[in-house]
Amino acid sequence: MSDTALIGLDWGTTSARAYRIDRDGAVLEARTAPLGILNVRDGAFAAALDTLLGHWRDLGAPRLACGMIGSRQGWIEAPYRDTPVSLAALADALARIPEAMLAIVPGVRTRDSRGLPDVMRGEETQILGAIDASEPLAFAVLPGTHSKWARVEEGRLTAFTTFMTGELYGVLIAHSMLGRLAGHEPGRFMRDAFSRGVARGLAGGELLHDMFGARTLALTAGLRSEEVADWLSGLLIGREVGAARAWAQRAGIDASHVRVIGADALADRYELALSDAGIVAARGVADAAAHGLWRVALHAGIVTAAVEA
């Protein structure tokens, strides 16, 4: 394990992931624990880090974290940086906890066209980790509880916007009448119902009205109960895709191609919805957070790049 140059940490609200990274920036191993900041009591972050790292804690490698661990509710606050930001700019603004050999990447802040603030913590590292600085221009989505859409220009994150899609879907299925209609067992993916939901979402209209459609369609045999959840998922993702495209167009961003950063079933859904919207989707790299953390660590001088023999 002496080949460990950096321990990268993607430390969020509900879970934390650690990467063991070698001198070439390659991920050797990863560990995950349900030790997100909401699950750490009384500020016991040092103990949580020990638990997460296990025997890695004796490796002596420097640690670099991104995510909610740098928020006001986290271990130490790493104040937001305003857009545009590069990985080098993030590296200049790390918060440090020397006794834990830990540095924390700051989050990023912007404002929407009507003055509402928008923020991210952790996603900036994933997005800039997934999109190479040599690319002149990219438009990317990071699907999730709070989906982020971002423009990257030559390695700088220049604009982004957030949609609460994942969280809204979760609370509606778990706690609303729509969840009761859907039943309690998540079943296999209902592609057709999902696409019908996407079509409705892409068509615009008022979400507060359209979500009631899951009920009325179920009532009138337009949806079987096992289709309700995927129709609703499609509706919400379709709206998000349509709204993100409109946002991009207002900002002068080419939205005909989108990078989907993620490797799970949710990313698959976004690819389908993008395809239904006539947008070309490409997948980002795996372990985008680890890539981003490695490159921030290089910029910050926490690690040095391996010299070719």
Next chain:
Amino acid sequence: MSDTALIGLDWGTTSARAYRIDRDGAVLEARTAPLGILNVRDGAFAAALDTLLGHWRDLGAPRLACGMIGSRQGWIEAPYRDTPVSLAALADALARIPEAMLAIVPGVRTRDSRGLPDVMRGEETQILGAIDASEPLAFAVLPGTHSKWARVEEGRLTAFTTFMTGELYGVLIAHSMLGRLAGHEPGRFMRDAFSRGVARGLAGGELLHDMFGARTLALTAGLRSEEVADWLSGLLIGREVGAARAWAQRAGIDASHVRVIGADALADRYELALSDAGIVAARGVADAAAHGLWRVALHAGIVTAAVEA
């Protein structure tokens, strides 16, 4: 109690209300119990009705109900009638349970401009109870878990649309990150935060993005924690008002005046939001369901109007 001509029942999903109505159609007394259809086990509706009525059950008066009790999950199904409907048309389509001296008003069904079904059960009776058949034209909102906006023309309900505003607010406050930000104690009404939310909602945009604003405003000192819930309430109600106005305009409905049917704090919020939107609001009558049930009962011949001496 021999002056009881009709027992009217507004029997919904979570609660049930009974009205004792005299020969002039006046409400003498009301009783409420948490015996909505979701709280009645194994189809024991007869026992639930006995409990709700108490000593009224021995009055020998006929009973007329509206609401979810007439749904497929209720006591007996009273199939939906398509718009347009009048109270007389509803009276022609009652479902009857003779052994309980009970008749049930059907719900109403329509389709939106893109073919999605929309439904109501109980609200048709309240809306037509609140708006006199002598009025040539009225536009009304019934705020609630699932808010209904409806056009009434000379006593006929001709068009309506539903927004899941109340339910969405409820699940977000109880179960999402926004509720955690808002704290757990409902405090006094924060008028200014509410109006700022209304303004944001009226301005349009994407709700999935805008609701995240409750978090970012709280984070950046744009909202105090005790203001978060009312800002979100304003955002959702503002969106509903804006979307309902756009819906009305597409349907050729004059949306400059709106009747608010309701007598609670929620109706007060709708009046404020309508005022912020430049729409003139007027309050509907109290006990609109009882009025509507009385008039359906007259049309159905269940009761006869008192003859003036």
